[in-house]
Amino acid sequence: MKPSEHGVIDCFEVDKVHYRLIKADMTHSGAVKLCRTFKEELVIIKDIELATVLAEALSESNLMMDSLWTAAKLDPDNEWRWHSSAENTSLPVSKEIKEKFVYHKKIKRNDRRCLAFSRNNHDEPQFRPLPCEGNRAVFCQRPARGPSLSESTHPGWIKIGPREYKIFWPRVTWEGAREKCVQTDINADLAVFVNFEDAQQVSRFLLIGRPSFERAWIGGKWEDNNYVFVSESLALANITDNSGYPPWLYRKIRKFGATSRVLLDRHLDNTTLFIEEKHDRLHPYICYKGTIDDNNTFQDFVFQNYSYRLYFTKKEWNAARDTCEKILFDYGSYLVEIKEKIQFAHLMYIMGENKTEIQHVWVGGRFIKHAWTWVHSNQTIATANDSILHWVRNTSYAPSVERSYVCLVTDRENHLVPINYGTICETKHYFICQFEQKNLRRLQEDENGVAQLNIV
Numbered sequence: 001m002k003p004s005e006h007g008v009i010d011c012f013e014v015d016k017v018h019y020r021l022i023k024a025d026m027t028h029s030g031a032v033k034l035c036r037t038f039k040e041e042l043v044i045i046k047d048i049e050l051a052t053v054l055a056e057a058l059s060e061s062n063l064m065m066d067s068l069w070t071a072a073k074l075d076p077d078n079e080w081r082w083h084s085s086a087e088n089t090s091l092p093v094s095k096e097i098k099e100k101f102v103y104h105k106k107i108k109r110n111d112r113r114c115l116a117f118s119r120n121n122h123d124e125p126q127f128r129p130l131p132c133e134g135n136r137a138v139f140c141q142r143p144a145r146g147p148s149l150s151e152s153t154h155p156g157w158i159k160i161g162p163r164e165y166k167i168f169w170p171r172v173t174w175e176g177a178r179e180k181c182v183q184t185d186i187n188a189d190l191a192v193f194v195n196f197e198d199a200q201q202v203s204r205f206l207l208i209g210r211p212s213f214e215r216a217w218i219g220g221k222w223e224d225n226n227y228v229f230v231s232e233s234l235a236l237a238n239i240t241d242n243s244g245y246p247p248w249l250y251r252k253i254r255k256f257g258a259t260s261r262v263l264l265d266r267h268l269d270n271t272t273l274f275i276e277e278k279h280d281r282l283h284p285y286i287c288y289k290g291t292i293d294d295n296n297t298f299q300d301f302v303f304q305n306y307s308y309r310l311y312f313t314k315k316e317w318n319a320a321r322d323t324c325e326k327i328l329f330d331y332g333s334y335l336v337e338i339k340e341k342i343q344f345a346h347l348m349y350i351m352g353e354n355k356t357e358i359q360h361v362w363v364g365g366r367f368i369k370h371a372w373t374w375v376h377s378n379q380t381i382a383t384a385n386d387s388i389l390h391w392v393r394n395t396s397y398a399p400s401v402e403r404s405y406v407c408l409v410t411d412r413e414n415h416l417v418p419i420n421y422g423t424i425c426e427t428k429h430y431f432i433c434q435f436e437q438k439n440l441r442r443l444q445e446d447e448n449g450v451a452q453l454n455i456v
Contacts, residue, residue, distance in 0.1 A: 009186050012057050014050075018144045019043065021058070022186065023065055025135035028114040031069040035140035036085075037182040042071035043139040044082045045117065048096045051125035059123040067128050068139035072115035074129070080115065086142075100127045153212075157289065158205060164289045165191055165202050169211055174261040174277075177217040177285035184287055189231035190219035191264070191286040196245040196272070202286065203266035215275060217285040220262025227253070227262055227276075232290065235302075236262075236274075247273050300440060303346045307440040308336060309433045310350050310361075317407035320362045320431035325376065328433060331443045334376035335364035336434040338410070341388050344418045350432065351412055362431040365408030367422055372408065381408075392421040 010021040018040075026034055035041050045051045058065070072082050072093055080093035093115070102120075103112060112129035116136050120126040130136070157164035166188075172180060174190075181188040193199040206213055220227045220236060227236040227246075240251040248254075249265075255276035263283060265273040277283070301308045315323065324333045338344065351358040365372055365381050372381035383391060407425035412418055435443070 013144050014053055014057070016144050018142050019054070019057070020138075020140040020142075021065065021068065022138040022140065024138055024186075026069065026138050027135060028069050028073075028132040031136070031138040034138050034182070037179045038140060038142070039183070040140040040142040041085050042069055043117065043141045044071045044084055044091075045097065045125075046082065046091065047094060048100070048125065051097065051100065051117075051127075054117065055119040055125040056123045058117075058119055065137040067116035067118040067130070068137040070115050070117050070127075070139060072127075073132075074113040074115075097127060100125055101129060102126050103129050154205065158202065160198050160201050162290065163192065163198070165205075166287045167202075167205055167216060167284065168287065169213065169284050171282040171284060172217075173282060174217050174221075174279040177283075177287075178219075180285065181287035185289060188287045188289050190217060191288040192219050192229040192232050192234060192290070193264075194234065196243055196247055199245075199247060199264060199274075200272040203264055203272040206264070206266045213284050215263045215265040215283060217283050218262055218264045218274075219288075220274065221279075222256050222258065222260040227256075227260075247271075249273050249275055300444065301346070301350055302437055302440070303342075303349075305437065306343065306346055307435040307437045308346065308350065309333070309435065309440065310358075311431050311433070314428035314430055315362075316428055317362050317366070317425040320429070321364070321375070323431070324364075324433035328443065331435060331439040333433045333435050333439070333443075335362060336432040337364045337374040337377060337379075338389065339374070339379075344388075344390075347410055347432070348412055348418055351410075358430050360409050360411040360429055362429045363408050363410050363420075364434075365420075366425075367406035367408075372422075389420040390418045392419050 009023075012019055020035075020038060020040060022034065024034065032042060043054070045054060058068075070082075071084065072080055075081055075090075080098065082089075082091045082093060084090075102118075109131070111131045114130055114132040114134075116128045116130050117139055118126045118128055151168050151170050153167045153169055157166050159165075166184065168177075168180065168184075170180070178190050181190055191202065193202070206216060219229045219231055221230050222228075223230075226238055228234065229236070236246045238253045240246060240248050253276060259279050260276050261279045263275040263277050264286060265275045297313050298309050298311045301310065311320075311323065321335045324335045336343075336347070338347070347361070351361060364374055364376050366375050367373075368375075372383055373379065374381055381387070381389065383389075404424055405422040407423060407427075408420060409423050409429065410418055410420055
């Protein structure tokens with residue numbers, strides 16, 4: 001899988017203002033929070049002269065971005081205003097800026113309440129009123145300033161396996177630690193450890209750094225029924241296994257709840273431990289950056305009782321089915337079958353919010369003897385109005401052509417709308433295998449020695 005461009009940053013300065021372009025899909029409120037992690041705010045473009053300069057700068061950036069959130073919002077009195085948290089001001093958007101507004105005027109909507117900046121004809125400024133919950137890139141600003149001093153205990157990053165770690169001595173809350181990690185590096189977050197050995201190696205650096213200390217925040221957070229490393233959605237078992245992982249103090253969790261987080265501890269008898277702690281306590285913290293393996297051809301997902309493996313290799317339908325059912329035969333896998341409405345939410349998340357955006361995937365349906373059938377379970381798929389599938393009603397093809405379109409695809413349009421249709425089986429698409437959760441965990445253990453469930 002190729003590395004994602006999300007999180008890539010470009011910076012420049014204009015008239016003693018530092019601007020930051022961030023290629024990261026965010027809602028407007030998420031963009032506000034992301035800028036704050038850099039001690040910045042969303043961009044304020046008061047006049048057309050500045051808009052023109054920024055459009056030119058955007059055209060010269062290596063980042064390909066369609067539109068970026070700004071600080072302007074539509075107030076309850078239906079007046080567009082620039083909101084500055086740094087200056088505690090709220091200024092009306094000028095008439096000349098409003099003349100650059102572009103939106104679908106024939107489509108009447110009352111939720112276009114946040115303003116994005118873009119460009120037309122390469123370098124002409126353009127402003128787009130959009131729903132605030134849309135995902136767009138981020139445009140931050142702050143007064144230009146010099147670099148700050150390092151607060152790390154070691155120069156550089158500590159590389160262990162596919163991850164790099166950095167230990168920081170300032171004492172902050174868990175949420176504050178996450179913000180500081182992002183300020184250090186847009187690709188950084190609180191530390192993730194997928195086995196005992198990696199945690200043990202990093203914990204040694206707690207004691208030999210300058211200054212040294214015995215415990216620090218890592219990325220574990222209580223969610224529902226277990227602790228999860230939130231940046232990678234990796235669930236931690238509630239009981240320590242035979243390998244010593246997760247290294248809970250009492251070999252099982254004792255404290256949990258919405259405010260509970262996880263510390264890495266190197267204190268008792270020089271032993272590496274995970275300790276539960278309330279999120280508002282002040283501690284040093286450990287950041288990490290994960291490196292993406294170019295040879296990684298799949299990603300696993302778990303949604304409560306549903307478990308899936310998405311393959312990033314495109315295959316014909318028969319080859320995709322063979323991968324799921326023959327190569328992974330010992331693990332009870334099969335090409336995904338959509339029998340519950342909730343599975344569409346799963347697939348739209350996997351396809352649209354994964355590191356790699358995917359437009360269509362093979363699923364386990366095929367047209368057999370005049371009926372669509374889930375092949376693995378040998379169950380007929382409903383095609384009438386009561387079907388849970390979102391069938392494309394196509395009346396333009398001749399029957400002779402339709403007979404070739406016998407393998408089932410799940411597609412998506414407008415990001416989150418699923419559609420289903422048959423296509424030629426020899427077409428190559430990405431595909432998704434479905435498992436029982438225990439079998440997917442067993443497969444991961446056999447592959448890596450560590451189960452790495454991506455629980456959503």
